[in-house]
Amino acid sequence: MQTFDPSTMRGDISSIRFEPGSTQDKMILNMGPQHPSAHGVLRIMLELDGEYIIRAEPVIGYIHRMHEWIAEQKTYLQFMPNMGRVDYLHAMAWNWAYAGAVERLVGIQVPERAEYIRVVVTELNRISSHLVWWGAYLLDLGAFTPVMYAFDDREQILDILQAVTGSRLTYSYFTIGGVYEDVPADFSKRCTEFVKRLRSRLPMYRDLVTDNMILRGRCEGIGELSVDVARRYGATGPVLRGSGVDSDTRKSEPYGVYNRFEFRIPTYTEGDAMARYRVRLDELETSCDIIEQAVSSLPEGPVSAKVARVFKPPKGEASMAVEGARGKIIVHVRSDGGPKPYRVKLRAPGFSNMSLFAELARGTMLSDAVSILGSLDLVIPEIDR
């Protein structure tokens, strides 16, 4: 191997900064930004001793798009399509967080029907997000087939959501004060059918993957996360619930009409990759429950409050927290009374979860790092924003 000499490495300041000096018996490894389990363009610098990780440092920002700056250049409504692009897997939750924050700022009451539709599409989207995670995680662990089964199910959701929103991935379905358009007539029926189908598939998921000895060997006891560390790093969502904390924004600060539904928040106390895995799989069932309840009591009425296309909210600031597939999404909007936001801050759950990685990966093996990375369920565009 060539010896590592930082003075000859021009242009890559991250590497030079990470370089510890003498690398005797150690190896600096750049995992990413083009790496099969980097889930997009994440780069992790690792200091390895054999296969053991001594130090890890993620380098992010490869697809940073400065959404927060864009928000200041556009009117409140014009920024809406950007929200579908922050986290492409759970676009609906971001839609909701931004729309909700602006609604709070202005004081708009969202019609009942729109609230129910929002719940259903967000939960459908959550299921599709978890299915993608499930498939991708198993790809990281070297199983090629489950991702196809997951995508088979996900296609059904995408078909439903396409009929509602017209697109299959980057939805901008929410508007300030409601949703873009009413759902088609057979929406409820299709949702119920899908829930039935997914429930019949879950035992297969369990038998094929969850109970699998090899998978359990790869997940159990890997990346153990204690509640205190999770709290100080700001971990939320399934990562936090995998550590045994019964915390879910849908319960703790019920937004929309979530307080009208009965649902269970799955938690596991082990705090390892397997616990996070199980939380997500159980959340599929939780989402199914919510969809069933919401669809069966879908009220009639308008789907959007009357809101002018360009409006000036009163001065002030508002935050909206939404439970996304990856954790607590918060959008802070600050208005100076003009037609454009003064400041928009997007709090991405993946950002906080990702910062945990360096802590979790220390002392594990390279294969475990891949497993931990997968179990955090990272969507890089959301982290980079």
Added chain:
Amino acid sequence: MIPECLAAMGATHVVAMNYAATGVVASVSLTPETILNAVEVLDKEGYLLEDVSASDLKEGFEIAYHFSLFEGKSRLVLRLIVSHDAPTVPSISRVYPGADWHERECFDFFGIDFTGHPNLHYLLLPEDFEGHPLVKAEKARKGLVDVMPQTWLVAVGLANPEVPKPEAPKAEKPEPQNAIVAGVKE
């Protein structure tokens, strides 16, 4: 609604906020000197760090730390203002290691210097990026009175409660039932 622990923070102002309108239960005004003590208090109470963000105002950079408990509507916002000329504030990453990246992000966007930060350099922006994109032009900056709700302004003594400012008539939230918003017609 205001948690009792806030009394131990040495805050200049603690203002209860309307959760339904702002998503926050209390706003705590601090100074760079008191922030470390404040987050230590929150750490003892078991608060979770949500984010650290900043905003460019006339008075300086306003840094807002959002915290919440695992349960219930409990979001707190800790805010402090640092001047444009010397934007330094102690890093809280010693207490909340998760603040590390959030503070680096604030450094990216605003150039705020977090003293005691272990690793303060560009996070989201490229290493050779020059400038800080969210810093506004001098003319575009607004003061606190322009971006904060009237109730908060009154509570911290920046506005007079009896005589509402004529340029901020809509600062009070409209009735929640009011579905129609006065818009500006093109």
Added chain:
Amino acid sequence: MNAFLLFIAHPAARIILWLVLMFAFIGFNGLILVWVERKVAAYVQRRPGPLHVGPQGLLQPLADAIKLMGKQLVTPVAGDKMLFWAAPLLAFAPVTVCFLPMPFEGRFNPLPMNLGLVLILAFSGLGVVSLCLAGWGSNNKWSLLGAARAVAQSVAYEVPLLLSVMAVAICAGSLDLYAIVRHQGAWPWQWYAMKNPLAFFIFLVCAVAETNRAPFDLPEAESELTAGFHTEYSGMGFGLFFLAEYANMVIVAGVAAALFLGGFQGPLLPGVWWYLLKIYSILFFIIWLRWTFPRVRFDQLLNISWKWLTPLALLDFALAVVVAGFRSIK
């Protein structure tokens, strides 16, 4: 014609002819196996697989091979050029030798010998050297990690593999694959897979590990090491590794079929067809494994070998010795 027959009768000529035939067989077989692999993967994943080149996509592997041959061969600047290009050749060369003692059937035997099994085991052990050289010569950190994994894995799995083979050889009393096959019968209950299922199981697991197939494909583990030891190879350099992998699969499947499944013995059909059928069933099973399971971790892989398979294989070997001893006393 007579001269040709005489020429054929000469053992050296027979070996050369056989080697040429084997090259053709390996190449053809590689194409077929790529197609089978892709079709099996596709059907397991409920999609059609290659479909458009030739009937049912049969010509797809050929198109891929032509594409591979047309690609530029890139050598890493900082790599060791000689080792780098010696590695794929070294991966491929021993494979052909391993086909010499394969018991296809009596009249296909180019080189009668009574140590066929030893020859195969010795030469198939050479494969790991090529992986090691490939990893080292690439001067790439991923490749190096892959090479290190390959060596450790090969050392670990050689032991139980040999022990399970020895258990069978002791029972049959020979190291000649033909003799071992003749020792069994045409029917499943006469096979060593039935008489000694533990050895068969151990052999299968070790065979999968020896050929670096999933779930033991750690040297190339693409989600961890991008592509492991062959990260830097392009074109036919990669193609040779690929071909060697499939040829190695055929060898282990061939040995397994001969040792445990009665080789060319079978009713009605000529023996060679039975043998091929058995080989391909084992290959199908190996492919099926790959598309079902996640990959094990490196330390787990070694643990499986040292803590489970080696003791079990020792136990099995001891049992086989006792049984064979009793039989010879009788």
Added chain:
Amino acid sequence: MSFSKIKEALTGLKSLAIGLGLTGQAFCAENVTVIYPKEQVDNLSTYRGPVELVGKDDAPEVPKCVACGVCGKACPSNCLTILSPIPVKEGEIISSPAQMGPAPQKGAKGPGQFILDFSLCSLCGQCVKACAHKALRYSNNPYLVGYNREDFRFDLIERLRKRSRD
């Protein structure tokens, strides 16, 4: 090696066998893929592609659009360019072709040119919502291919004419 470990290994092996069984079942089951050029998916009608102009009920080749320019302003990424003819003032020479200016133009009744730069569009639909005359709608053609950016600058009036001819 304790007894519990052996039991664990055996249950593990059983789980592997179950996994093999499931993929084996899938191997025998039917494909779920739609093989594209031979078959087509059945949900194209709900797909929302690039916006198109709506023709008048009595004259399908004439757009309903009144060239008010609201859609262009609503668009977050400025992908709509609406030009309408500048009405000729008295005494001016009528130039041919007519001079175009950005909509809205006083006195102009319809668009002279309606350009959609689809390479900028994010299909958010704000133009469709903004239109008071329902003169814009989504098309549902997913088959868009082009060799350069210019191919995605759609002249919507031209496309409307073509559509009404077919």
